Amino acid sequence: xxxxxxxxxxxxxxxxxxxxxxxxxxxxxxxxxxxxxxxxxxxxxxxxxxxxxxxxxxxxxxxxxxxxxxxxxxxxxxxxxxxxxxxxxxxxxxxxxxxxxxxxxxxxxxxxxxxxxxxxxxxxxxxxxxxxxxxxxxxxxxxxxxxxxxxxxxxxxxxxx
Numbered sequence: 001x002x003x004x005x006x007x008x009x010x011x012x013x014x015x016x017x018x019x020x021x022x023x024x025x026x027x028x029x030x031x032x033x034x035x036x037x038x039x040x041x042x043x044x045x046x047x048x049x050x051x052x053x054x055x056x057x058x059x060x061x062x063x064x065x066x067x068x069x070x071x072x073x074x075x076x077x078x079x080x081x082x083x084x085x086x087x088x089x090x091x092x093x094x095x096x097x098x099x100x101x102x103x104x105x106x107x108x109x110x111x112x113x114x115x116x117x118x119x120x121x122x123x124x125x126x127x128x129x130x131x132x133x134x135x136x137x138x139x140x141x142x143x144x145x146x147x148x149x150x151x152x153x154x155x156x157x158x159x160x161x
Contacts, residue, residue: 004032005045007120014059018052023123034069037128040079041070047123059092059117060107065126073137080137086130092117 007023025033025045034042045067052060067084088108093099095111110122 003118003121003124004036005029005120005124006118007123008116008118009051011053011057011059011115011117014051014053016053018050020048020050021119022046022048023119025120025123029120033124033127036124037069037131039069039071039131042127043068043070043081045123045127047119047126049119049122054091057094057097060089061092061110061119061122062089063087063122063126065123065130067127067130069127069131071132071135073140074134075136075140075142078137078140080135082132082135084127084130086126088126088129090122090126092122 005023005025009021013019023046025042030042030045033045034040045065047063047065049061049063052062054060065084065086065088069082069084070079071082072079090108090110092112093109095113098109098111099106110117110125112118
């Protein structure tokens with residue numbers, strides 16, 4: 001199945017001095033990404049990559065993601081637009097060379113097969129990582145706790161002891 005944002009790049013295009021590329025999602029791709037990310041909308045997405053070869057098959061990718069998304073506030077349940085900006089660093093590695101070690105300090109690895117890496121899928125993954133899992137609309141606060149809470153239905157049983 002083809003990803004929502006597909007931008008294949010041959011490793012041969014990355015020269016000895018590296019390569020700078022920007023991936024931008026069109027409206028159709030933004031709509032598909034919104035469905036994948038369970039968002040009301042992805043309004044815009046662009047991701048600038050700086051790619052550097054590390055040996056024959058490994059590519060270090062540094063990047064900056066810019067996006068505008070519509071999220072649903074967890075407190076008010078209202079939709080609101082939110083800008084996102086995220087810097088990141090990942091490594092594209094052949095599937096057979098992917099590390100089994102889980103090191104939180106190491107760069108994330110994106111496996112690939114053959115001679116093509118997918119910058120679109122990498123941008124989509126970075127979008128997913130940049131999203132706030134509990135988005136709050138600016139200005140919406142958690143309501144204060146009630147000073148006189150309702151008595152628990154079993155409070156009378158506690159007094160019988």
